[in-house]
Amino acid sequence: MKRIERLSVYRRFLQEIAGSEPGSVYSHELAEKTGVTPAQVRRDLMEIGFAGHTKKGYRSAELVAAIGNYLDSPEGDPVALVGLGNLGRALLPFFAGHHPKLKITAAFDTDPLKTGRVICGCRCYPFDQLEEVIAEENIRVAILTVPAAAAQKAAGRLAAAGVRGILNFAPALIRLPKAVTVETMDITIALEKIAFFARRSGDES
Amino acid sequence: MKRIERLSVYRRFLQEIAGSEPGSVYSHELAEKTGVTPAQVRRDLMEIGFAGHTKKGYRSAELVAAIGNYLDSPEGDPVALVGLGNLGRALLPFFAGHHPKLKITAAFDTDPLKTGRVICGCRCYPFDQLEEVIAEENIRVAILTVPAAAAQKAAGRLAAAGVRGILNFAPALIRLPKAVTVETMDITIALEKIAFFARRSGDES
C-alpha cells in the first residue's frame, strides 16, 4: 500500500527538522515538503489513528513516535543481503549504521573470495549457510542482489528459511506464496520508462 | 503510466525466449511468465495498436519490434550518471553494454580523484562541466546518485541543461517543472515498507 511509503516519507521529513521547529506541523506543511496534498496527509494520519489539534496541527514528536509505532517492529529487524556483486556491495555502506531499526546483519555469496570477511560491520557467509544463519539470527527481511538467473531459486530458499519480505533488485519475476512480500526494483525498466516519458514531454529538439 | 513498465517486461521476456519458441505467444503465456493477467496483456497490446491473430496469438518477433518502436527512441538515448559514490559506481557495470538503446555516456562527480578517467567505457567529468557535456552529447536522461542534500540542486541543473527525465536514487524530494519526469527509487523506504508487510503477513514467531 502506498500509504506506508508516504508515512516513511513524513517521518523522514519530521526527523530532519526535529528541534528546529515549533513542535508541531500543519498538514499543509507536511504536504508541501513531501510532495503530496494536505488532504492526503490528513487522511494518512487519520488512518493510523493519529489525531491532530484544530488550529495547531500535529505535534511532531508524537507523530514521529506514532509512525514509528505503526511501521517498525519494536526491536528492529535484522536484514540479510543476498548477493555481493557490485550492487550488493554498494548497498552495504548505504545502510551501515544509517537506520535505527533496519540493519544488514548477514550477507551471502557463492564466491569464496567474498565470504568469511566482515564488510561494513556485516559478516559475509557462503551461500550454503543461508538457512542456518537466517534461522539463527531470526531474519525476516532480505535484499536480493543476485543475477536474474539465480533470483527465483535464491528467493525460494529465503522464503523456505523463514524470510517474509524480499526487496528484489534482479530483473526477474519472483513467484512465491502470497505470505511473502516481494518488491522488485528493476532499474533497467525504470530507466526505460523515464526515457519514454523524457522523449514524449515537450519534445523540442 | 504502469503500462509502460509492463511493456518493458513483456519485451524482456520475449527477448529471453527468442529463437527457442514457435514464433508466437498467447496472451496467457505472456501473462503467466510476466506476473499479470491475460486480459491485461491483451489490453496493453491493444493500446499500443498491436494486433494478434485469433487462435494463433501474437507473432513474437513483430511484437518485440512493435514494443521497441513504441518505447524506444530510434537512435537510442545517451544517459548521464550524476554522482560516483558507491551506488553510482555500481550502476555503471550494470548498464555497460547491456542495453541496446540506453547507454551511460557521461558521468559526473565533484571529487577530482574520480574524474578524468574512463570507467566501464564511460568518461567521467568534473561536475562543473555538466551543462557543457550534456548539451554536447544531447543528453536527455539522467541517473542521479548524489547525496540527498545535493539532489535538488543537481536536478535543477540537469533540467536547466536540457535533461527531461531523471531517475533519482537520493532520498529526497525533487521539485521540477512538470515537463521533466522524475522517478525516485528510494531504497530505504522500499525496505521499510517490506519490513512492515513482512511483520504483518502470517506472523508466526
Next chain:
DNA sequence: GTATTGCTGTGATCGGTTTCACAATTCGCG
C-alpha cells in the same frame, strides 16, 4: 462575549486501472 479565521476529520465524489465477460473469429477435426 461574539465574530472571524483557519485548521482538522471525513463522507462523498472523482478518475484511472484492472478485471470481467462475451461477441467475433479462426483453426482442427470428423
Next chain:
DNA sequence: CGCGAATTGTGAAACCGATCACAGCAATAC
C-alpha cells in the same frame, strides 16, 4: 463442410486510491 475448442478485442463494471468540499472546532481579535 460444419462443429467444437480456443483465442483475440473490447465495452462495461468493479475497484481503489486520491481529491474535494464542508462541518466542526479551537484560537485569536475586537
